[in-house]
Amino acid sequence: MKKFKLGLMEKRNLKGYLYISPFLIGFLCFFLIPIVQAVVFSFSELKIVPTGYTTTFVGLDNYHRILFVDPDFVPILTNTIINTIVDIPAILIFSFFIAVVLNQRFIGRSFVRMVFFMPVILSAGVVIKMEMNDIMNQAMVQEASFMMGGEYFLNLLLQLRLPAGFIQYIVAVVNRIPLVIEASAIPILIFLAGLQSVPTDLYEAADVEGITGWERFWMITFPLVSPMILVNAVYIIIDSFTSYRNEMVVFIADNAWSRGGYGVSVAMSMLYFLAIALILGIIVGVFSKRVVYIK
């Protein structure tokens, strides 16, 4: 009797393959095969001929060219990585703070939430590209960051005699404030969802025990939202891959269509992916041990 029942469930579960079959087909055709091709291309020279394309195996030539001949690749790569690493803590802290604030009750809350979501809509690929080319526009937006008092702020920090590295970091973050806000739109939503999923009975129990607001935040809210920090860190890194503000992305695309050719461009994206995968690995490794999961 029991065996029959299991069989029924197994039969039912076979339908699962049917449901995910679109993904399996897509993964094979438009992901796995292209990736294998990309690996092959990165070791070859690729030419387009009327009947298709030909590849000639050239060994490590493409990689050699990128790392030792091309003067731009290494600086751009390190620059991109440094920018990403600078951005991650800034975005995390900012979006967490905003999410906590937006989770409180106040007049006009839904309007403010809407505004913080706006960057998702406003940051179209074309618009970013045009803004970067449009000097007039840049000048006007620059005015906005002067209103933040960039110069004055730097002087203040210098007078405080803080360590130089710290000042550099702060200044780098301040210069990137508009970018940080823009990149925070989705992380804020993720944190908000996390904050709202904290069970209210925990707060009630803590209130009965006579907890202060400060303790309440650090001992309940923060640990329970900590998985979201990991999710957001991963999201932020992945998001920066496709951004048109990312120098590396633009550089790889340029190489494909004009400068170095397909093989070189693919090899570049391979190295870029390895670098990002390394960062992701480190971050997931460090965070996942400290994160608290309920259930």
Next chain:
Amino acid sequence: MAVAYKYKTRQARNLKHAKRLHKLGKVGWSFVRTVILAGLCFMILYPLIVKFTSSIMHVDDMFDSSVRFMPKNFTMEQYRIAWEWMNYPRTFLNSLGLTLTVSILQLASSTLVGYGFGRYNFRGKNLCFALVLLTLVVPPEMIMIPLFLNFRFFNLFGLIKEPGINLLGSYWPFILTSMTAMGLKNGLFIYIMTNFFKGMPDSLEEAAMIDGASSFRTFFQIMLPGAKPALTIVFLFSFVWQWNDLFYTNLFIRTGDGFLSLALQNFANYFVSNSPVSSNYPWQYTSLLNNAGMMLFMAPLLILFLIMQRHFVESIERTGLVG
């Protein structure tokens, strides 16, 4: 309130004093909060305000230092030029058609796949789900060139004779990738749907099964109507991202100005190299024209967002995007 009460019994003893202090702190915080949020909102909206005001500004106003936000001389000239140059009605409809096609197909495929992952336990499920996450982590730049070549010489992976069909410039690359859940950020949509279906109660499905509903009927009649918040979110996100996308559009369409984003790109490039004739300040005028073009490009999304804003933000919370 409750917190303040305990604070005072423990520390201050003086009930009135503590209450007043608490109230003062509350007022102070709400003041600080208002200032911070107002400032940040202004910073976010600032580029949009600049774009809008300068798109309706006469070019002379740019050199008038007394003009801050409100232009003194209004003109719709920039909009007229951008509208005509970009062939707005046609490109708008093309873009709308493409975006709707892609987002509906993405919605359908990721709902099916998410249902499979969320409600069935089959062998290798965790491995397959890890593959979904992998598609999210690998940057699309890496498979950009192979994809480009595969669609340029599309031979159904060896089934059609050389040299294959050139699918570039048509809707097909978009349709094929979004139908098979491989479109723009599709892994994320699968993830959202999976988590949502996982959270739905088992009893619904069991009841339907006992009543003799087939698996597909359960899916369409029982599960789908309950999944509205998740469906809304996936559709809206995929619509917005596809509308804003330049990467796949550039890759699969390559040339021409049939779509709004490409038309806008060409429009901007054209006036960078050819200064507009009708103006004394060609360079600055280009910027005004660009702003008008960008406003035309963003207008449909802004309108959509204003209509749907409640769904945008609140559905995410209800979906439990994060599981």
